[in-house]
Amino acid sequence: MFSLVFKHILVAVIAVGVLSSCSRTQFGVVDQGSIKFNETEIYANFFKIESSTTSYEQPQLESNETQLAFRVTMPDGTNVSGLETGDFSIIENSVPVNNFLVQSQSTTTKQNVDIIFAVDITGSMSPTIESAKTRLISFVQNSRAKGNHTRMCLITFGDRTVKNCDRFYDNNPADPTTQSQVDELISEISKLKALTGISDPGGSDLHENPMRALIDASKAPWTDKSQRFVILITDDGFLYSPGNQGDVGSLAPRYSEVANAISTSQMKVFAATPSRAGYNRPFQGSPGVVEASQGEWFNFNDLIAGTITLDTILDRIMNRVQTTYLANYAIDENSGIDPTLALGKRKIEILLKNGASATVSIVSTQSNLPDGRKPYPKKFKLADKNIRRDSVRIKVNGEWVNSGVRLTDKNEVEFDKAPPARAKVEFSFSYKDLKDSVQIAPIILKDANLDPESIRVILNGIDALPGDIELAKTLEGFISVRLSDSVLSANDPYSIVSNGGLIVQVAKK
Secondary structure, three states: OOHHHHHHHHHHHHHHHHHOOOOOOOOOOOOHHHOOOOOOEEEEEEEEEOOEEEEEEOOOOOOOEEEEEEEEEOOOOOEOOOOOHHHEEEEEOOEEEOOOEEEEOOOOOOOOEEEEEEEEOOHHHHHHHHHHHHHHHHHHHHHHHOOOOEEEEEEEEOOOEEEOOOOOEEEOOOOHHHHHHHHHHHHHHHOOOOOOHHHOOOOOOOOEOHHHHHHHHHOOOOOOOOEEEEEEEOOOOEOEEOOEOOOOHHHOOEHHHHHHHHHHHOOEEEEEEOOOEOOOEOEOOEOOHHHHOOOEEEEHHHHHHOOOOHHHHHHHHHHHHHOOEEEEEEHHHOOOOOOOOOHHHOOEEEEEHHHOOOEEEEEEEEEOOEOEOOOOOOEEEOOOOOEOHHHOEEEEOOEEOOOOEEEOOOOEEEEOOOOOOOOEEEEEEOEOOHHHHEOOOOEEEOOOOOOHHHEEEEEOOEEOOHHHEEEEEOOOOOEEEEEOHHHHOOOOOOOHHHHOEEEEEEEEO
8 A cells, every 4th residue: 555655765765875875864854745645645754864963152252242132112112113323322330331332133133032942741731732833843944934043942841840951953044054953953842742641740739840940941051142032831830939849849949049040041931821920920029920031921721722822922022032122332342341240240221312201121131251251161062862972073163173072971072172262163963862863743634534543654664553653633623643752762663773764654544
């Protein structure tokens, strides 16, 4: 039944393998539009094995460069646009800043937008997660197409943080080499799923621990001078100390810890949650996390009902970015201002000239030297997964590095001598485990009338065992086909390594 399509794809895989003797093998996801289906087949795709890449840029420490993100609003809340440098004055510690430049994000994409998707993965969240995956991937692709420079990371949680944000995936449309990071990010999003049964991280208590997830998010490797957003999604309340620790004890944070993490990181929380004190209302005499972070709140019930979607939240973030002004200046170029002071000791004001009645609100204050002058970094994190040590390749400013470096037990590349200021440091490497090496995408069967009992799934020409696939319904009523961990296990039951990837076919019985 599947011989025709399978042979077509297999020939392509073999052909790529033959060419690998002359150049590096590049496996690509098969375009469904180019596959010839027989009358029973409804889906076919080839998911590649690919190495991973990540990159860093060394900061410039010789000059204390400051960036202020701010918004201008009229008394009725309307955002004011079209203002220029000459419309403002800046004062730092009572000293005028004479040399500065103001730009609007609506006309420039120079500032990175870092977004963490922090999602509750307890069992009750399954339909929400399945729908969110498609919209997240669409946002990643559309933001690149529109020329927006974004970076995204995932955090998952229940009673504790299950997956932390150790690395952002760079989606820079001006740099074609970041496409590989985009592909890996899409694969990570595709693997996202709610955990049920004994794997459910929700524990026996009623609430989850999103506040601990926010604290963990504040410690993420944010880009210097980026606008920072956390999309928090949960259908439940939160654990806290003292008084509501649930099963996790001191892992439930004090609310003051959460407020401090938000203030220190300057991240904005866009929350889709129930209406609760601590989320969208004051808690213990302090503003909720949305107000404290100058974020926005969305009712989780509206998300379930379809009144809003994840697209709504993502659009609001981009609207926030595009109505934000950026003021940049170097302290060294303005006499009378101390470049050695930490941000906490710098009082900065932005004023509108000509007595305008609008209000200027500083959204974030960032510096490449927030704590003073520090040594250039020598260690660079590659990933939080197992890496094949012999696969690591390193470039600094486009030149291969073959000595003076080592890989630590924490998957960090450590240089004997730190790369110079503003150097681009690039890494490529392969994951040790098969489950991390195969880049997959969502398998959505967009036929609302399709009966799950009427389909069969074939993996590299072999009928999938019942325990190797999971079928779930999305909010739209479509069937989502998920691959179980056993498919990508070390014993490789479907010969993925020898095929250079995984051919997935779905057909009617």
